[in-house]
Amino acid sequence: MRSPSLVRFLRYGVALTALIAATLATASTASPFKPGQTYFDADRHVEYQAGSLPIIFTAPHGGKLTPRTIPDRTSGVTMSDAFTQELARAVNAEFQRRAKQPPHVIISLLHRKKLDPNREIKEAAQGSPVAERAWVQFHESIKESIRVSLLTHGFAFIIDLHGHGHAIPRLELGYGIDGAFFNQTDAELDAAIRDTRSTLNELARRSDSFAKIIRGPRSLGGLFETAGFRAVPGTRDPGPGNFPYFNGGYIVRTYAGKGRGVDGLQIEAPRAGVRETEETRAKFATALFDSLAAFLAEHYSFDLITGKRIAQTSTAETSTVPAPAAR
Numbered sequence: 497m498r499s500p501s502l503v504r505f506l507r508y509g510v511a512l513t514a515l516i517a518a519t520l521a522t523a524s525t526a527s528p529f530k531p532g533q534t535y536f537d538a539d540r541h542v543e544y545q546a547g548s549l550p551i552i553f554t555a556p557h558g559g560k561l562t563p564r565t566i567p568d569r570t571s572g573v574t575m576s577d578a579f580t581q582e583l584a585r586a587v588n589a590e591f592q593r594r595a596k597q598p599p600h601v602i603i604s605l606l607h608r609k610k611l612d613p614n615r616e617i618k619e620a621a622q623g624s625p626v627a628e629r630a631w632v633q634f635h636e637s638i639k640e641s642i643r644v645s646l647l648t649h650g651f652a653f654i655i656d657l658h659g660h661g662h663a664i665p666r667l668e669l670g671y672g673i674d675g676a677f678f679n680q681t682d683a684e685l686d687a688a689i690r691d692t693r694s695t696l697n698e699l700a701r702r703s704d705s706f707a708k709i710i711r712g713p714r715s716l717g718g719l720f721e722t723a724g725f726r727a728v729p730g731t732r733d734p735g736p737g738n739f740p741y742f743n744g745g746y747i748v749r750t751y752a753g754k755g756r757g758v759d760g761l762q763i764e765a766p767r768a769g770v771r772e773t774e775e776t777r778a779k780f781a782t783a784l785f786d787s788l789a790a791f792l793a794e795h796y797s798f799d800l801i802t803g804k805r806i807a808q809t810s811t812a813e814t815s816t817v818p819a820p821a822a823r
């Protein structure tokens with residue numbers, strides 16, 4: 497027969513075990529979200545895959561849902577970036593295949609005519625409480641990804657994925673800097689590194705050459721070119737010239753380059769050769785993984801495959817991850 501005190505003890509014991517389990521879970525993953533697990537808000541308007549890599553992918557303009565509970569947005573851009581949701585999924589699949597840990601992936605499932613998470617909330621949701629809820633969910637997921645990345649790895653890298661319809665089918669890499677900036681010489685770029693705010697500010701603070709990190713052979717643009725994708729800025733296209741160029745919007749400007757351990761960029765992908773088919777998306781995903789792995793190894797001493805810091809040897813240039821060229 498159970499005495500009341502035993503029942504009380506059992507109850508307490510169960511509660512305590514749950515509490516300890518929760519504390520242990522929090523201490524090991526530093527998040528209520530399990531890496532690799534996908535979460536949805538109650539409305540199922542935002543999809544969040546929790547990660548354990550300090551890499552965060554966002555796809556704000558590839559959503560398709562047009563629920564009647566949200567009125568159409570009446571101002572701003574309402575056209576979606578076709579196949580960018582699929583592009584984010586292809587990139588995620590490449591990570592699942594090649595990295596030992598998953599990245600964070602945040603996808604807006606709502607069509608851009610209902611919500612634009614790459615704008616501040618007023619222009620994004622235009623007063624709809626349902627759209628505002630999704631906006632908050634989208635951005636809280638980014639904040640949580642950043643929080644857990646900083647806690648576990650000491651840095652975070654955010655990549656905001658988009659699609660452009662400009663005439664030149666090249667990747668437009670947006671670092672929050674006006675296109676005209678790139679019309680300067682490398683020496684002028686290097687001289688401007690301390691007083692130019694970019695979404696690579698964390699890296700820029702540790703570097704002496706802006707030109708090198710933004711359009712050198714080991715910049716993301718340079719690495720993408722080596723992997724077979726024309727990119728601006730890069731070594732072939734040092735700047736956009738007189739052509740239109742997206743230089744980074746609300747998401748990267750809000751979270752990257754603010755001196756809080758977060759760097760990143762916006763990638764605007766052309767449709768031709770990148771977004772258009774399952775094959776081109778897979779090819780791009782491979783190139784992105786290779787380029788990012790080489791970039792992070794070289795500039796952040798981070799191994800994208802193992803998800804661990806690379807032990808520092810004699811120079812910061814040492815990397816254990818082969819560059820795409822070495823493959």
Ligand SMILES: [Zn+2]
Pocket residue numbers: 557577657658659
């Ligand atoms: Zn877009």
